[in-house]
Amino acid sequence: MEKKMHEISEVLEELCKTVKRVSYEEETAVASAIQKAKRVFVAGSGRSGLIASCFAMRLMQSGITAYRVGECTTPAIEADDLLLITSGSGETGALVKNAETAKKVGAKIALITIYPESAIGKMADVILQIAASSKFDEGKKSHSIQPMGSLFEQSLMICSDYIMMILMEQLGLTGESMFQRHANLE
Numbered sequence: 001m002e003k004k005m006h007e008i009s010e011v012l013e014e015l016c017k018t019v020k021r022v023s024y025e026e027e028t029a030v031a032s033a034i035q036k037a038k039r040v041f042v043a044g045s046g047r048s049g050l051i052a053s054c055f056a057m058r059l060m061q062s063g064i065t066a067y068r069v070g071e072c073t074t075p076a077i078e079a080d081d082l083l084l085i086t087s088g089s090g091e092t093g094a095l096v097k098n099a100e101t102a103k104k105v106g107a108k109i110a111l112i113t114i115y116p117e118s119a120i121g122k123m124a125d126v127i128l129q130i131a132a133s134s135k136f137d138e139g140k141k142s143h144s145i146q147p148m149g150s151l152f153e154q155s156l157m158i159c160s161d162y163i164m165m166i167l168m169e170q171l172g173l174t175g176e177s178m179f180q181r182h183a184n185l186e
């Protein structure tokens, strides 16, 4: 049999290492920022944005008023709201603009990123850092065995689901109670 370049277990190992390094304090800080907000607006681009949508879905199922930025039914962000941005680089143009708008109206910003010192990081009130290699590190020796932002995006999915578990505990929710709000028009 032909030798594989990498075993799938190596992918799981680097994912496990990355999510275990994420700070619990930062995860709980994001959960409290969500709880304190009147409404949560979730924004992300590309693959990070797809995971942002998964997060927004769970927030809605928890009874939190959550919107996905970019949907035509999403209203204007206001002072009591939270803009939660998922961006590996923290530099994606449209997301930087979203953060500037949120700042201007006095909304809070939470960022999940590789780079706390990024343009969005500098505007954020709460930051959760995922120490993964980014799409900009492609080709470097230190880069993940997976391409571009894959390791960040996978870690983002696990961390956002874990933040949901923290919220469930704080709000006294169960999977069953959340399922009551699951879409019945699909």
Ligand SMILES: O=P(O)(O)OC[C@H]1O[C@](O)(CO)[C@@H](O)[C@@H]1O
Residues within 6 Å of the ligand: 045, 046, 047, 048, 049, 086, 087, 088, 089, 090, 091, 092, 095, 135, 148, 149, 153
């Ligand atoms: O997570 P970032 O750095 O904001 O990048 C957004 C997206 O841009 C891409 O590079 C291309 O869509 C994706 O890999 C990534 O999810």
